Amino acid sequence: MKKIISLVLVALMVLMASAVAEGITIAVVPKSLDNAIFLDSQAAAEAKGEELGINIQWTGSPTSDAGMQVQVIEGLIEKQVDGILISCNDADALEDVINRAVEAGIVVGCFDSDSPNSNRAFYCGTDNYAVGKLAAEKMMEIIPEGGKVAILTGVLGAPNLEERIRGFKETVEGTNIEVMPVQTGNDDVQTSVDVVGQYTAANPDLAAWFFDGGWPYFADPDALPEVKAFMENGGHIISVDTCEPMMQYVGMDMVDLLIGQNYPAMGAIGVETLYKIITGAEVDLGDETHYIDTGFELVDKANYEEVWATKTPW
Amino acid sequence: MSQQTNTKKSGGIGRILSINGVGIFLVLLAMCIALTIAVGNKFLSASNIISVVRQFSFYGILAIGMCMVIITGGIDISVGSVFALSGVIACMGITKWGIPVWISVLMGLAAGALMGYINGACITWLKLPAMIATLGMQSIARGVAYTVTGGYPIGSLPDNFKFIGLGTIFGIPTPIILMVLLAALAIFFLNMTVVGRRIYAIGGNEEGARISGVNVNRIKRLVYALCGLTAAISGIAMAARLGVGQSTAGQGYEMDAIAATVIGGASLSGGSGSIIGAIIGAAIMGVLRNGLVLLDVSAYWQQTVIGIVIIAAVALDNLRHVQHK
Numbered sequence: 041m042k043k044i045i046s047l048v049l050v051a052l053m054v055l056m057a058s059a060v061a062e063g064i065t066i067a068v069v070p071k072s073l074d075n076a077i078f079l080d081s082q083a084a085a086e087a088k089g090e091e092l093g094i095n096i097q098w099t100g101s102p103t104s105d106a107g108m109q110v111q112v113i114e115g116l117i118e119k120q121v122d123g124i125l126i127s128c129n130d131a132d133a134l135e136d137v138i139n140r141a142v143e144a145g146i147v148v149g150c151f152d153s154d155s156p157n158s159n160r161a162f163y164c165g166t167d168n169y170a171v172g173k174l175a176a177e178k179m180m181e182i183i184p185e186g187g188k189v190a191i192l193t194g195v196l197g198a199p200n201l202e203e204r205i206r207g208f209k210e211t212v213e214g215t216n217i218e219v220m221p222v223q224t225g226n227d228d229v230q231t232s233v234d235v236v237g238q239y240t241a242a243n244p245d246l247a248a249w250f251f252d253g254g255w256p257y258f259a260d261p262d263a264l265p266e267v268k269a270f271m272e273n274g275g276h277i278i279s280v281d282t283c284e285p286m287m288q289y290v291g292m293d294m295v296d297l298l299i300g301q302n303y304p305a306m307g308a309i310g311v312e313t314l315y316k317i318i319t320g321a322e323v324d325l326g327d328e329t330h331y332i333d334t335g336f337e338l339v340d341k342a343n344y345e346e347v348w349a350t351k352t353p354w
Numbered sequence: 355m356s357q358q359t360n361t362k363k364s365g366g367i368g369r370i371l372s373i374n375g376v377g378i379f380l381v382l383l384a385m386c387i388a389l390t391i392a393v394g395n396k397f398l399s400a401s402n403i404i405s406v407v408r409q410f411s412f413y414g415i416l417a418i419g420m421c422m423v424i425i426t427g428g429i430d431i432s433v434g435s436v437f438a439l440s441g442v443i444a445c446m447g448i449t450k451w452g453i454p455v456w457i458s459v460l461m462g463l464a465a466g467a468l469m470g471y472i473n474g475a476c477i478t479w480l481k482l483p484a485m486i487a488t489l490g491m492q493s494i495a496r497g498v499a500y501t502v503t504g505g506y507p508i509g510s511l512p513d514n515f516k517f518i519g520l521g522t523i524f525g526i527p528t529p530i531i532l533m534v535l536l537a538a539l540a541i542f543f544l545n546m547t548v549v550g551r552r553i554y555a556i557g558g559n560e561e562g563a564r565i566s567g568v569n570v571n572r573i574k575r576l577v578y579a580l581c582g583l584t585a586a587i588s589g590i591a592m593a594a595r596l597g598v599g600q601s602t603a604g605q606g607y608e609m610d611a612i613a614a615t616v617i618g619g620a621s622l623s624g625g626s627g628s629i630i631g632a633i634i635g636a637a638i639m640g641v642l643r644n645g646l647v648l649l650d651v652s653a654y655w656q657q658t659v660i661g662i663v664i665i666a667a668v669a670l671d672n673l674r675h676v677q678h679k
Contacts, residue, residue: 074496074602076505102496103605196654224653228605229596234409235647241405242396242648258507260597262520285509285598 064094066123066314067116068307071153072104075227076258077283078127081151081307083352085125088308092315097121104195104227106130113137117144123314125307127152127165131199134158147317151306153200154331161317162325164309164332166301168200171336172207175250175278178297179208179217182276186216187247190239194227194253204252204280220246225255232256237266246275254281254298257289267294282339284351290344298339305334378618378634381667385638389645396648404527410640411533412588412595416611417618417632418533418540419470419584422577424615425544425557427624428484430578432473433585433611435495437604440466440586442499445508445599448515455515463586469495470582474575492608499601508599519595529591533633536584540629553577557624614639617667638667 068085070078082098089096099116101108106129114137116124124146128134131154138148138158147161154163179189191208193201209219223239225232232255240246249270251257256264257279271277271294279286282300289295309332316323326332339347389397396402416433423430440462447458469491476487521528544550555563556570564570585604593599618635620627642663646656 073500074505074605076507076602079505102493102500193653196657221650221652222654223647224656226606229598229600229603230409230412230592233596234405238402238405238409238644238647241399241401242393258596258598258600260509260511260516262516263596285507 064092064123064315064318065097065121066094066125066311066318067097067099067121068311069100069109069112069116069124069126070098071100071109071127071129073100073102075104077281077303078152080303080352081310083307084304085307085311088311092312094311094315096311101129104129104198106133109134110137113141117141117146120144121146122318123147123149125149125151125310125314126155128155129153129198131155131157147314149310149314149317151310152301152303153198156329160330162313162330162332164313164326164334165306166200166334166336167331168203169207171280171299171301172204172209172252173211174207174336175204175252175280175297175299176208176211176217178299179248179250179276179278180212180215182278182296183217183247185247186218188218188220188243188245189248189250190220190243190246191222192232192236192249192251192253192255193222193224194232194255196224201252208250208252217247227253227255229255229258233259233263237264240266240270240275246270248276248278251277251279254279254283254286257281257286257295258283261289261292261294264294268292271295282337282347282351284348284353287339287344287348287351290339290341293341296340298344300337300339302334302336309334377670378631378638378667381670382634382638382641385641385645385663389641389648392645393648397645402644402648404530406640406644407530407637408527408595409644410636411527411529412592413607413610413614413639414533414633414636415529415536415584415588415591416607417614417636418536418629419581420608420611421615421618421620421627421629421632422540422544422553423484423581424612424620424622425553425624425627426574426577427557427560428477428574428578429612429622430470430473430488430581431485431608431612432469432488432491432495433581434604434607435492435499436466436469436582436585437589437592437607438601439469439495439499439589441589441593441603442503442508442599442601444515444590445511445593446502448512449508449510455512459515459518459590462590463583466586466589467579467583470585471575471579473582474578477578478571478574496601503599503601505601507601508593509597511594511597511599516594516597519591519593520597529595532587532591536587537629537633544629549573549576554625557626559625610636610639613664617664639664 086096101112109129134155135158138155138160141148142159150160150163152165223235225235236256277295278297279295280299282298313323443465444458444462447453447461448455473488473491476482477484519529523531552568552573614635615632617638618631642660
């Protein structure tokens, strides 16, 4: 009896090993599992995985935390996945573990948020500095007379958000736009709504807001009476992100312009590029820094209905 | 010294405003005066005051339940996750499962109370430390919230649900009214009922309370269930206020609730604390955050300032208390 059980176990192990060996597994690791912004990347990565006939493992830390993300990558090294596509919470903190994964024979690519000094094969995503720069240029067009502009950000220190702020500030430097001290909503919708409401009400001479992420627009329009009043009284808002719930705000004139990152492209291009590297196929890794630009989309009153029709309802 | 002891000595108004409460109220008053001098009407405008009170009312409701737990000498770090899951359940009931609003809200409330009761059961039956039991529940509740929503926010909520968080009664936002009503109920419960007084007794001397015939375990389960219930009320009110139920809501709110309770004079070793103090503690946090926004303090400095003010507020109150003795 023992022999039969041993034989069955060995046979099962051989079967499992061959199954693993046959299929390519790519782990996709967002900044956190609690950020709905990555859902479009997940859907696109999984669709691309199905198209290519490979396994996609969507995994990550429950919240945005570089330390926990390091542990997730260490687990994936132990599991010996073939590829890892990661959005880094901290460029430097993830550098060492990415290099260890590469040494272990795993191909690593970054999406959304890069770790440029690591040995990752490529980064596909948005040039966040360019997003801030673009927002500033559009702001100068919207308020040629200049004035005070407030900035709302999320978690302080996130490299992508800091780059957007830097791009915005450096572009408006020396112009008639006065940038007010940065305010944070800590990636929390309620805090963002309250901070924007209170700051707007307290600064009647404020000309515009730049939201470097769209947190307030995840709430219901009824929850933002201050924003509505601000826009009705001649204020202006430019916001990053073009998620589905945000589209209604363009139609309601509660935001002038949305600048969206292409999250589906990041998921799909990231997985496809990793697959090509793993299988030894010819691959285009962009410029000398191996940066693949997934571009961004602009949404305003003129095209929001058209863009909205392409979005998966939340 | 427990609030109960204080109240027995002082009576009347002092029965409600314990010595701890008065001290910390003076800190709040000083902050309000300083802000009024610094920014004037920006702080004192009706819209700003309502905004601040509405903002901290959610933390205040959380702090009511947390205060009772801390009085027993326990801690509940699952309230942020329970807050999220209860809000999500109520919203999903309405929009995904087609259940009437009031039943969906009751489901959310029941879920919160149940999760709190399970916390209490783990602590009293399985003899787990409160920190570990509620840490586990923090993860479980958050995980269930992610799972049932798939990470997506739940929107398109009807107006009668949104009234819970966005409505006004006689011009006062509903979350503020909710906080005041719940605080009044909790003050009555803690000070005027036998069970309430036993809650203080357990925190002051658990073994003594047990020997004198108090069913310590049953009261602890009740207190954790009430803490879960207040987290659920706050979470549902927040989902209604934002018009969206989110699995990510309430992250870190447990720390704000604990901070508010301790600022309000509660001792983490149990036996002392007051609901009024906890609400004032939440108000201090709210006024502080509002003040930093109004004073145009950069977000990069705000966290540091908040930490300094919390320590200074409690230290000042402690010093005043020592001098009083």
